[in-house]
Amino acid sequence: MGLATWQKINVEANSPYPVFLGVPLEELGEYLSSQIEEVEHILIITNQAVAELYSERLKQGLLDYRVNLLTVPAGEMEKSLERLSQLTTAALRCGVDRKTLVIALGGGVIGDLAGFFASVFMRGIRLIQVPTTLLAQVDSSIGGKVAVNHPAGKNILGSFYPPLAVWTDFTTLESLPWSEVENGLAESIKHALIADLDLFEFFENQEENIKQRNPSIWQEMVTRSSAVKVRTVSQDEQEHGVRALLNLGHSFGHALETEMNYHGVTHGQGVSIGIVAAAFLASAKGLMTLAEVDRIKHLLSIYGLPTTIKGQDPQALLQRMKTDKKNQGGRKILILPQGIGRTVISKDCTDSEILAAWIQVIS
Ligand SMILES: NC(=O)c1ccc[n+]([C@@H]2O[C@H](COP(=O)([O-])OP(=O)(O)OC[C@H]3O[C@@H](n4cnc5c(N)ncnc54)[C@H](O)[C@@H]3O)[C@@H](O)[C@H]2O)c1
Incomplete structure (x- = not known):
């Protein structure tokens, strides 16, 4: 990998997974092709603002894959069952199937929403967390909690769904307000x-x-x-x-x-x-x-x-x-x-x- 300073810490859980720290977005594809088997189709889920800033950099490394990108509006209210249902419709239109790999590119809202989507779509498809806020990098992308909100409360509908890996590029924090x-x-x-x-x-x-x-x-x-x-x-x-x-x-x-x-x-x-x-x-x-x-x-x-x-x-x-x-x-x-x-x-x-x-x- 390009940066001499990247690090890997493993989460030792039922399904252990690595947290890569200080790795470039562009190099995620190289990691996938060498470490994750049978990936042909990738679904990136993000929001419009993050897509504008970082999706091209991420996609540069994914040229060997069929890639679809779905964006949702920004905001906590997007962690909803309605948005999950809309994402499902859009994902089916893109031909998402049980072998598709989901990349959650964004802050904690995207991590929770895309993660929950990955956990329930066809009873679970593979997930990589790519956190782009400080909160998501130090906290929400690690630990496997994914959820959407319900009018009765935050994160009422959720599960533990560990990702295959967390891919943290510190440079994404440069644009964070x-x-x-x-x-x-x-x-x-x-x-x-x-x-x-x-x-x-x-x-x-x-x-x-x-x-x-x-x-x-x-x-x-x-x-x-x-x-x-x-x-x-x-x-x-x-x-x-x-x-x-x-x-x-x-x-x-x-x-x-x-x-x-x-x-x-x-x-x-x-x-x-x-x-x-x-x-x-x-x-x-x-x-x-x-x-x-x-x-x-x-x-x-x-x-x-x-x-x-x-x-x-x-x-x-x-x-x-x-x-x-x-x-x-x-x-x-x-x-x-x-x-x-x-x-x-x-x-x-x-x-x-x-x-x-x-x-x-x-x-
Ligand atoms: N799953 C967990 O364990 C866990 C833990 C803590 C918090 N959370 C959840 O995380 C959510 C909050 O996450 P958050 O604080 O990351 O907020 P967020 O996901 O709403 O992101 C905040 C804002 O930053 C923007 N943004 C994201 N990356 C950016 C970048 N690199 N540059 C510029 N703008 C950027 C987003 O578009 C958004 O407008 C809450 O829903 C909370 O429930 C989950």
Whole structure:
């Protein structure tokens, strides 16, 4: 492969697969022809904006294959059964069959939608994830979760469907708007907080380089953050145990996003505030010091991520958490940091402790 600096980390799951980091889009075809048997037809699923930016580069390496490209509009609302049905109609028109290989080219929305399509089309066809957002590279393309939304909630219809490989070209991040970078940074900092103190310090020390998108620093950031996700899902592919740690900040963040009706707070912002609320709760339970909470708040804020939210009702937010799908038998399951670089699953948080944590992040 062209770049001297590419790396491969394997996800050790029921069906193991490699995550290639720092590989050019143009070279995916070479990998397919040498490693994946019986591929003649490829279906690229992407959105219009990503297609304009990157589909030609990807297709350059796929000249030996019959290739169709389907685009869907951008946006979370595209993760729907209606869009899945339309994709199916379009795919059948392109002659997609059980031997076709799907390439999901895009951010987490495309990865989830195209992945879910691949998982159910004719009971499952082969899939390669080609993530192009920071969030997708460090998080959503790894671990095999694919899903569409339902009016009753996000990701209600989904499955575990590991790809044959994840193919990550860091150069695609050059065109990513900073608001989207923030969503990925929130998850990357979360990974550091969960399991990698050195990565947390890297974020503290590399502020300028990260903000200026220094390529080698971004490469290191994505690689180290992806490695946390790979290690975690390798230990627990189907979320019976440690994989739940990846939900740090998400129970609080999700409650906030739903309470605000997904307006005025992005997913990354919700996770950021959620991480801070979880840190306050952890400090109240003696799992970390207030100085460590401040250190977390400082790190999030230097990257423009919020650590407080204005004008919310803590009681309403607490109520929202009662319907979290991670809860078990009425007990709230919360992921709490234990210092920096370690995390625990807590099943004994009381409503008043959670309420106190919400109050800390409402300004
Ligand atoms: N499956 C999982 O394990 C998992 C984990 C986390 C999140 N998710 C899902 O991921 C989704 C969010 O993903 P996301 O944050 O990547 O958002 P996204 O997929 O909506 O992408 C964000 C925007 O960036 C644009 N874009 C993508 N790549 C680009 C590039 N290289 N340059 C310029 N613009 C680009 C897209 O067109 C889109 O407008 C949610 O649906 C969430 O549920 C899934």
